[in-house]
Amino acid sequence: MPDVDCFSCQRNEVEPAELPPRERILIGAGWRVAHAVTAAMPGWLVVVSRRHVLSWAELTAAEAAEFGLVTWRLSRALAAALGAQKTYVACFCEASGFEHLHVHIVPRAPDLPAHERGPAVFGYLRGPEHDRVPTVEMDRLAALLTAHLPEV
Template sequence: MTDSACYSCAEEQRSSMERPEAAIWISDEWRVAHAMGCALLGWLVVLPRRHVEGIHELNGAETAELGPLLRDVSQALVEVLGCAKTYVVMLAETPGFTHVHFHVIPRDTNLAGELRGTKVFDYMRRPQSEWVPLEHQRDLALALRESSPFEGPSVER
């Protein structure tokens, strides 16, 4: 099921070949993409492939895959970017973005204190001139696909 007014559902319908940063990893249940309109390289979102607006709506297969996937996405970011850890946040409150999506945010060892914790969302409010260029998102997508957490038969490329 998709929602025509939902950005995430619209992106689900687009070709992963057209926008590799929008489909870093895909399974039957989940898609991993680079966040749009963001000034932090590696800010990823993990989204169910069907439209759900609350965690309580996830089915058994989605639920079973979610924990290991969040771990693997975090491990891949640590491996590829060398970040200290990741933040994982799910809100889904912005109009047009109520589709469940988990933000997986790399927290660099040098991240300024005023940007740590929930203050990291400042990167989503930066002007377009500071957003991560698509070519950098695409380069990262390719590197993440080749990282050890995503190697294996469950990865669709």
């Protein structure tokens, strides 16, 4: 059941065709991929469970298997479209109001400074609002990434 107070559930309830491109980069049976709203790094994605679950243990086997393919497809697209050398995959779901299961997929550029690598990359989510990727750019990146998703 969707949780009416949950941001992810509210967005999941919108018809996919009515979502902006940045919120429907990939939509599968169990997962929806969006550009991270507060990211100061172009291509920082979030893979959101389409059901209101709070833990990996609540997923079905099919949802868990689908997650692997989604992550692989996004990694290929981020490498091909944005030149990511690797992708970081991180899941905490600890922020108040954001406990709904979601996974950060971060394109690690070849020239990301050493002091910003690893968990320090989360500084890109905490910066001032004026550093964030503009929504029009998120939509452009979304179309680019969708076009680069490999088929399965």
